[in-house]
Amino acid sequence: MAALVTGVAGFIGFHVAHALAARGEAVIGIDSMQRSHNPALTEGRRKALAGIEGFTFAQVDVADAGAMERLFKEHPDIDRIVHLAGQAGVRYSVENPYIYLRNNIEAFVVLLETCRALPALKHLAYASSSSVYGANAKLPFSIEDRTDSPVSLYGATKKAMEVIGHSHARMYGLRLSGLRFFTVYGPWGRPDMAAYMFTEKIIAGTPIQVYNRGEMRRDFTYIDDIVAGILGCLDRPPAAGVHRVYNLGNNRSEDLTDFIAAIERAAGRKAIVEYLPMQPGDMTETYADIEASRRDFGFAPQIGIGEGMARFVAWYRDYYRL
Numbered sequence: 130m131a132a133l134v135t136g137v138a139g140f141i142g143f144h145v146a147h148a149l150a151a152r153g154e155a156v157i158g159i160d161s162m163q164r165s166h167n168p169a170l171t172e173g174r175r176k177a178l179a180g181i182e183g184f185t186f187a188q189v190d191v192a193d194a195g196a197m198e199r200l201f202k203e204h205p206d207i208d209r210i211v212h213l214a215g216q217a218g219v220r221y222s223v224e225n226p227y228i229y230l231r232n233n234i235e236a237f238v239v240l241l242e243t244c245r246a247l248p249a250l251k252h253l254a255y256a257s258s259s260s261v262y263g264a265n266a267k268l269p270f271s272i273e274d275r276t277d278s279p280v281s282l283y284g285a286t287k288k289a290m291e292v293i294g295h296s297h298a299r300m301y302g303l304r305l306s307g308l309r310f311f312t313v314y315g316p317w318g319r320p321d322m323a324a325y326m327f328t329e330k331i332i333a334g335t336p337i338q339v340y341n342r343g344e345m346r347r348d349f350t351y352i353d354d355i356v357a358g359i360l361g362c363l364d365r366p367p368a369a370g371v372h373r374v375y376n377l378g379n380n381r382s383e384d385l386t387d388f389i390a391a392i393e394r395a396a397g398r399k400a401i402v403e404y405l406p407m408q409p410g411d412m413t414e415t416y417a418d419i420e421a422s423r424r425d426f427g428f429a430p431q432i433g434i435g436e437g438m439a440r441f442v443a444w445y446r447d448y449y450r451l
């Protein structure tokens with residue numbers, strides 16, 4: 130039996146593939162290797178995965194139905210799928226809307242249609258996002274809350290995936306779990322996200338851009354906690370025909386200024402801050418209620434921003450030999 134990880138050359142996919150292989154599983158990883166924010170880092174992740182015992186890579190676009198059919202014919206032993214391929218990022222969706230339809234909605238429909246040919250499929254867990262909560266005022270965000278008013282196209286495509294997941298699970302007896310990640314950071318993290326951008330600029334001594342005068346709060350979640358949550362969920366599939374959603378967040382809402390201070394401590398340098406207005410599509414606060422994830426698969430995040438950013442900055446210095 131084997132697990133398929135889509136988006137394996139991406140930040141979260143890379144770590145999930147490592148963790149599955151480390152517990153002795155056969156892992157098939159696919160990625161379209163599209164030109165992303167930092168192609169060199171995506172390529173670096175792919176290279177770092179090559180040679181891992183039990184791991185196989187294929188360059189496949191999930192939105193390509195023919196390629197996915199061929200993949201599943203070649204690997205009928207795939208019994209679990211972690212679908213992390215997608216177009217991430219709120220701000221990029223303002224400038225490049227159409228790619229979100231293709232890589233989030235279209236790719237997901239192709240995956241749901243083609244995976245039905247897998248004889249042994251037990252569970253498909255996929256990446257949703259805290260962005261589905263939009264401008265909800267009630268905190269922390271609970272999976273019981275309404276999520277039909279996202280404030281970005283990115284959030285809307287993630288919500289669309291959840292709705293499509295629900296209908297496909299019912300129609301075809303699939304077992305699906307949508308995981309709403311909350312601002313994930315850590316080694317090999319995305320260069321378009323705050324943890325990476327702020328670290329890069331603070332170390333280089335150039336100004337960091339802080340939106341809404343820093344009056345923002347985020348539930349920052351360390352990558353190891355996210356991976357533990359994904360695997361915990363994957364190991365406990367729902368009944369046939371059931372689609373569930375879960376929050377995977379740290380369950381703490383941090384001031385952006387405290388997050389910057391944690392980076393300053395880890396980097397040993399002060400930030401030069403340039404304040405900018407609120408960006409379109411941004412949320413002022415995120416905060417995860419993780420009760421259901423705790424109850425159903427024992428999710429218990431361990432790493433706070435002090436320890437997490439110290440680990441990130443250490444990785445950053447080591448990776449770029451600074």
Ligand SMILES: NC(=O)c1ccc[n+]([C@@H]2O[C@H](COP(=O)([O-])OP(=O)(O)OC[C@H]3O[C@@H](n4cnc5c(N)ncnc54)[C@H](O)[C@@H]3O)[C@@H](O)[C@H]2O)c1
Pocket residue numbers: 135136137138139140141142159160161162163165171189190191192213214215216217218231232236256257258259309310311312313314319
């Ligand atoms: N990182 C976060 O904080 C965060 C938060 C909420 C949700 N998410 C979601 O989690 C998932 C993984 O996020 P990430 O941070 O690892 O992003 P990432 O950009 O690092 O990784 C995504 C990977 O998917 C690949 N990809 C994109 N479209 C594809 C396609 N059609 N076929 C095959 N591969 C494709 C990209 O090449 C990339 O390597 C995404 O769906 C993202 O929206 C991430």
